[in-house]
Amino acid sequence: MSIALSEVQGELWAETTYYNLCHRVSLCQSMEVETLINRSISILVVDDDVVCLSIVAMILKKCKYQVVTVKHPMDALSILRIKGGSFDLVVVDVHMPDMNGFELQQVITNEFELPVVLMSADDKEGTILKGLDGGAAFFLVKPISVDDLRDLWQYALLQKKKGKRVVLEEIDCLEKSSNCNKKSLHEVGESVSSINENCYQHIKKEKSKRKSARTQRNADKDNSGNSAAPFKKAKVVWTNSLHNKFLEAIRDIGFDKAVPKKILDQMKVPGLTRENVASHLQKYRIFLERVSDACCRIQAADTSLGMLSQEKFGLQKQFSENTTNPRSLIHTANNGSSSFRTQQTRQTIPSGYEQAQLFLNEDNLGNITHSNENPLYKANQLPSTMKAKNYQTGSSAYEDISSQLMNGTTSTQVRRMLSGNPANRLSGRNLLALGTNGITMHATLNGNLNFLRDGFADDQCGTNFTQNNDADEASTLFTGHMNVIGKSQHDSEQCLAQEASSSDGFDGEKQCSAILSDHIDEETYMQLPSFVNGVCRGQEVDAMLDPVCNFSEFHNTNATQQSRGIGDLSVSFVNQGNVLPHQQQDHIGHTEPAEDGMSQLHNVFSYPTEQCKDEEFLELVLASSPYEDDQNPDGL
DNA sequence: TCAACAATAT
DNA sequence: TATATTGTTG
Numbered sequence: 222m223s224i225a226l227s228e229v230q231g232e233l234w235a236e237t238t239y240y241n242l243c244h245r246v247s248l249c250q251s252m253e254v255e256t257l258i259n260r261s262i263s264i265l266v267v268d269d270d271v272v273c274l275s276i277v278a279m280i281l282k283k284c285k286y287q288v289v290t291v292k293h294p295m296d297a298l299s300i301l302r303i304k305g306g307s308f309d310l311v312v313v314d315v316h317m318p319d320m321n322g323f324e325l326q327q328v329i330t331n332e333f334e335l336p337v338v339l340m341s342a343d344d345k346e347g348t349i350l351k352g353l354d355g356g357a358a359f360f361l362v363k364p365i366s367v368d369d370l371r372d373l374w375q376y377a378l379l380q381k382k383k384g385k386r387v388v389l390e391e392i393d394c395l396e397k398s399s400n401c402n403k404k405s406l407h408e409v410g411e412s413v414s415s416i417n418e419n420c421y422q423h424i425k426k427e428k429s430k431r432k433s434a435r436t437q438r439n440a441d442k443d444n445s446g447n448s449a450a451p452f453k454k455a456k457v458v459w460t461n462s463l464h465n466k467f468l469e470a471i472r473d474i475g476f477d478k479a480v481p482k483k484i485l486d487q488m489k490v491p492g493l494t495r496e497n498v499a500s501h502l503q504k505y506r507i508f509l510e511r512v513s514d515a516c517c518r519i520q521a522a523d524t525s526l527g528m529l530s531q532e533k534f535g536l537q538k539q540f541s542e543n544t545t546n547p548r549s550l551i552h553t554a555n556n557g558s559s560s561f562r563t564q565q566t567r568q569t570i571p572s573g574y575e576q577a578q579l580f581l582n583e584d585n586l587g588n589i590t591h592s593n594e595n596p597l598y599k600a601n602q603l604p605s606t607m608k609a610k611n612y613q614t615g616s617s618a619y620e621d622i623s624s625q626l627m628n629g630t631t632s633t634q635v636r637r638m639l640s641g642n643p644a645n646r647l648s649g650r651n652l653l654a655l656g657t658n659g660i661t662m663h664a665t666l667n668g669n670l671n672f673l674r675d676g677f678a679d680d681q682c683g684t685n686f687t688q689n690n691d692a693d694e695a696s697t698l699f700t701g702h703m704n705v706i707g708k709s710q711h712d713s714e715q716c717l718a719q720e721a722s723s724s725d726g727f728d729g730e731k732q733c734s735a736i737l738s739d740h741i742d743e744e745t746y747m748q749l750p751s752f753v754n755g756v757c758r759g760q761e762v763d764a765m766l767d768p769v770c771n772f773s774e775f776h777n778t779n780a781t782q783q784s785r786g787i788g789d790l791s792v793s794f795v796n797q798g799n800v801l802p803h804q805q806q807d808h809i810g811h812t813e814p815a816e817d818g819m820s821q822l823h824n825v826f827s828y829p830t831e832q833c834k835d836e837e838f839l840e841l842v843l844a845s846s847p848y849e850d851d852q853n854p855d856g857l
Numbered sequence: 858t859c860a861a862c863a864a865t866a867t
Numbered sequence: 868t869a870t871a872t873t874g875t876t877g
Contacts, residue, residue, distance in 0.1 A: 456863060456875085480868060500863050503870070 262374050263287040263307055267297040267325065268314035268340075273363065277312065277340070280370050294320035301333050306462055308335060309377035312361075312370075315341035315352065323355055330356045336376040340365060457497045466490060467501060468823075476820035509819050 264286050268274040274290050281288045289308070291297040294317055301308065311329050315322035326337040336358035341348060344362040352360045358376040361369050459467070470487035471479040481499035488498070 459863085482868085496864065499868075499870095500865085504862075506869095 261287075262309045262377050263289065264310045264312055264373065264377075265297060265300065265308045266290045266312045267292075267294055267317070267322075268312075269293065269317040270314065273314065273365075277365055277370070280365065280367050281312075281373075283367065284371050284373075286370075286373070293317075294325045297325065298328060298332075301329065301335070306460065308333075310336050310338065310358075310373055312338045312340060312373070315339050315343065315348065323352060326352070326355055326357050338373060338376060457493065459501055463490065463493075464501075467498070467505070471823060476823045506819070509823060513819070 264281055266274060266277050266281065266288060268277065268290075269292055271292065274292065278288045278290045289300065291300060294313075297311070297313075301311070311326075313322040313325050313329070317325070320328075322339050322341065326339060329335050329337050337356070338359040338361060339352040339357045340361035340363055341352075342363040349360045349362075359373075457463075466488045467484065470484045473487055474483050479502075481495045481502055484502065485493060485495050485498045
């Protein structure tokens, strides 16, 4: 019972009809029905030969399909990336310049999970087999006839079925909509709402009399067998693109003012109900809370690290206060002997939806190629267990990573996604996502949080934020192994990577400072006087924190917030109820109005990002990640 | 059995 | 509208 209420108009009708057809062969044979199905199916045709292209298009249109034609393979991909969900099938000519049909088919299959029908004048067995072996749904030999194309809808619908996306068992309602309503089914299909209305109206009427729909459904179940099949309302599947529309709507309205009805209006998705939105909003808020929780822990880590450095500079009292506070230091249940992986005490953001496909940040769109180096392609080469179970999620190369997190993309998946191609630069949002997904946390949320920084005083460290993000950038990696990787202020090559001996996370008895001093020589240490808060004098520091560190909660106070630099905004902005960076006084004495933590968090997940320029840094991070192998891809 | 989802009830 | 509860699903 799930229907993707994505951008695919008429999809519901098609899916429903599929079942209709399956169950009612006689209907299936009806030409009228077939035509109606076709009208709901969109086909993208790709052929560099304009004549052939127009002929195929003409035939398809004659068969009442919705047709879009494209001459260049890359254009086809662009269209699919933008409106991937709008198509049900792609017809591709094999012989094309730039990218041949086989290659294009591979990309489309992997990236969009759309059925691809190849066509070619080349009828050699080898060619045909190559196409079919490669995953093409069908191979058409030119010249193409009407008969060849008439039944293409079957491939589209089969794919839908394969994707488990389908299912609307309410056949009767469909018949009602088609019988009672003599308007074309395409028109019906144009709006999910109209379908829903048509399908559900008679139910709703009755429902109003009912005390509970559920009760009624149970009653229906009991009565089943002698009357119409019990009505089941189609589930809305929140695809990434739908979710993004949702995010956009919230952004436009403003997080605080965004309520289901307004969001619904803003989204302008036919068929979507206020209840759908409300339900999703509820889930989204829960999601943000989880992120917030996770970030609180990271904040604790950051703060502890900060205290660490302050201790070095004579603020031992402060530090010891924190260390003696059972809630403020790191506690590791198992001392030292167990492996990182067995520790597993971290709480990652629980996966929400089913496992999602790997996606790229929209920043990377330009980097996508059709070659096997395409990270998307690579991603799709993951073991099947890591692949999406839910194909609706598989079409969005440019989706917001937050939706992937909500969709349960695993930490390793995200990491892979980012590491698959060095060209995939990290955005702050990605990094936050990584953090919330239990990998690493980019404390400064490089680039992404410029809008947060803007309100800051920059006389002390704010300017530093934007000055040095190149080779001189210092980084720290703070993982469960207590790795500290960084580049000294003056020697970009110097790396402080050390690993705490047999330390899985922190030893409760071992103070952070001790761990640090164990592994960082004095000179280097002194070069990092203020890396604590993610801000190093004259340069930016990326503090990578892993929630796995098991930091206990640290309740940030106004004082500690103010004592900290700008660098910790990544972890404080989500800290509801705590003082936010915006609240910090700037050098002039103004106090920025507080912004709701959730709202800020939402912003992070919905605003466009800039790219992090430090690919080298990413390499370091990945090289040092405790999630080394893929045996346990989820790290769980 | 459980967790997560979306729908539904309050 | 926000939140709690429920049914469904994998």
